[in-house]
Amino acid sequence: xxxxxxxxxxxxxxxxxxxxxxxxxxxxxxxxxxxxxxxxxxxxxxxxxxxxxxxxxxxxxxxxxxxxxxxxxxxxxxxxxxxxxxxxxxxxxxxxxx
Amino acid sequence: xxxxxxxxxxxxxxxxxxxxxxxxxxxxxxxxxxxxxxxxxxxxxxxxxxxxxxxxxxxxxxxxxxxxxxxxxxxxxxxxxxxxxxxxxxxxxxxxxxxxxxxxxxxxxxxxxxxxxxxxxxxxxxxxxxxx
Numbered sequence: 001x002x003x004x005x006x007x008x009x010x011x012x013x014x015x016x017x018x019x020x021x022x023x024x025x026x027x028x029x030x031x032x033x034x035x036x037x038x039x040x041x042x043x044x045x046x047x048x049x050x051x052x053x054x055x056x057x058x059x060x061x062x063x064x065x066x067x068x069x070x071x072x073x074x075x076x077x078x079x080x081x082x083x084x085x086x087x088x089x090x091x092x093x094x095x096x097x098x
Numbered sequence: 099x100x101x102x103x104x105x106x107x108x109x110x111x112x113x114x115x116x117x118x119x120x121x122x123x124x125x126x127x128x129x130x131x132x133x134x135x136x137x138x139x140x141x142x143x144x145x146x147x148x149x150x151x152x153x154x155x156x157x158x159x160x161x162x163x164x165x166x167x168x169x170x171x172x173x174x175x176x177x178x179x180x181x182x183x184x185x186x187x188x189x190x191x192x193x194x195x196x197x198x199x200x201x202x203x204x205x206x207x208x209x210x211x212x213x214x215x216x217x218x219x220x221x222x223x224x225x226x227x228x229x230x
Contacts, residue, residue: 027119
């Protein structure tokens with residue numbers, strides 16, 4: 001990723017969201033942040049907690065899960081977003097960006 | 099040509115086709131697939147990509163289920179690399195290479211142990227050399 005930062009993220013699993021069964025592809029430039037594996041991710045903890053409240057139990061026992069709490073943050077700067085309404089990818093998508 | 103376990107492949111609900119766009123960014127799209135009695139993998143043509151014929155692609159079949167209390171279950175994937183041709187108005191995947199994991203075959207902790215050398219190599223690359 002450091003050698004070639006061009007990445008994409010596809011959100012397509014209907015079980016992975018409560019926001020409707022849409023399919024969204026984000027293509028963009030990745031900025032990996034691995035200078036501080038132990039603390040670099042902590043500013044994103046509120047978002048994580050919102051998605052998985054149970055994470056606080058692991059956090060309380062942080063010293064027992066040394067490897068679990070070593071995290072790389074990858075920030076993706078979007079270049080183009082392609083979206084298929086209702087997840088029907090046989091139909092032409094809406095495209096936003098270059 | 100790589101040999102695939104089509105019985106296991108048939109248990110996945112959908113496929114994700116990925117290839118490299120003209121501007122170098124990976125393009126991925128999910129689609130339905132079927133396996134013919136002859137063992138061919140046919141994929142529905144996505145609306146956005148009418149021309150994948152002859153392209154080198156990666157096709158991911160995967161499954162993961164969130165457990166309401168904590169964690170995930172039924173984790174498995176098969177990633178098949180190959181080229182696309184056309185048959186019956188669909189894309190036909192001609193498999194060349196496979197990477198896969200199924201936690202029923204290789205439990206997660208064993209997968210982690212197997213991957214540890216790769217992780218250790220990465221961590222070593224992050225260390226700043228110290229002059230003696």
